[in-house]
Amino acid sequence: MGANYRCVLLTSDRPDLADAAETFARKRFNVRHVSRHARDEREFPRAAAAAIASGDVDFLLNYLAPMIVPAGVLGCVRREAVNFHPASPAWPGVGSASYALYHGDSMFGVTAHRMTSRVDAGDIVRVIRFPVRPDDTCETLFDRALGATLSLFYQVCEELVSVGQLCPSGDRWERAAITRAEFEQWMTLSATDPPGEIARKVRALRHSRLPGPFFEIDGVRVEVPRNRDSGGASKGESSFRDRCGLTQSTRGKHD
Structure with a gap:
């Protein structure tokens, strides 16, 4: 000891x-x-x-x-x-x-x-x-x-x-600490985001034990369905709505 x-x-x-x-x-x-x-x-x-x-x-x-x-x-x-x-x-x-x-x-x-x-x-x-x-x-x-x-x-x-003590390694933090609120905002996608942006964030955020990413359309924030593949994002906004299951009737359930 x-x-x-x-x-x-x-x-x-x-x-x-x-x-x-x-x-x-x-x-x-x-x-x-x-x-x-x-x-x-x-x-x-x-x-x-x-x-x-x-x-x-x-x-x-x-x-x-x-x-x-x-x-x-x-x-x-x-x-x-x-x-x-x-x-x-x-x-x-x-x-x-x-x-x-x-x-x-x-x-x-x-x-x-x-x-x-x-x-x-x-x-x-x-x-x-x-x-x-x-x-x-x-x-x-x-x-x-x-x-x-x-x-x-x-x-x-x-x-x-x-x-009995530690010495600084010489490494430096490269930015201020990212807050939970900033991360939550960054996790939120929009149907108007470019397809490449959607695909990059889905890859960067998908985790089996943690929530996200989310999308927000007409003020509704819902997690991107896990049984959907991000590759379809290239078809544009309407494809993104369909891929996320955000039909008019589905949206009504969240209003």
Whole structure:
């Protein structure tokens, strides 16, 4: 156990990743609190805040937990508060894999950074990068990123054990963190969008476990049906309406 360092660990509720991260951390630190959180949770756990408020927690490790850590909590961590972001420094915030696919990035990755009061804005301490494959979807790219975060977590923990602190890697965030509201707006298609734009966003956003993309016609916002192929978009607006099942009678059900 590294110098008997004390840590608080927050993880996602995905069992394979959370189990591995917790097991690894417990072998190296005195873990004062660990909790798992669903992707829609926003409130910082009170038990974690209480443990950190004691003033003897050296490290706060946020491994894919979705909530923002309050500034007051960060200020009570003795050494390092580290977040593990499942994307490269090019894409802070939400929707990272989708934006990378949409913009045709050749590389993706995962980022460990110090936490500040601003989301995905603190000093970057380590990055793992890997190529985007020609056949990648949002789902395959994001799943590979999640797997890479575990390797990143191991590397950062080993450095904390051996050194007790982290050094900036020299990497820089390339933009401000993309917000949930901005991503939701970007996910929304229109029947007047060019066919190529529709196809690119469907490829960039389609995921079997997450919603989107959506279309909005005449003020109605509905998820693009999953049994429809984006290739038909080239036939134009009327084809897009038919492909999405947005007939006049269907629209009436949503009014």
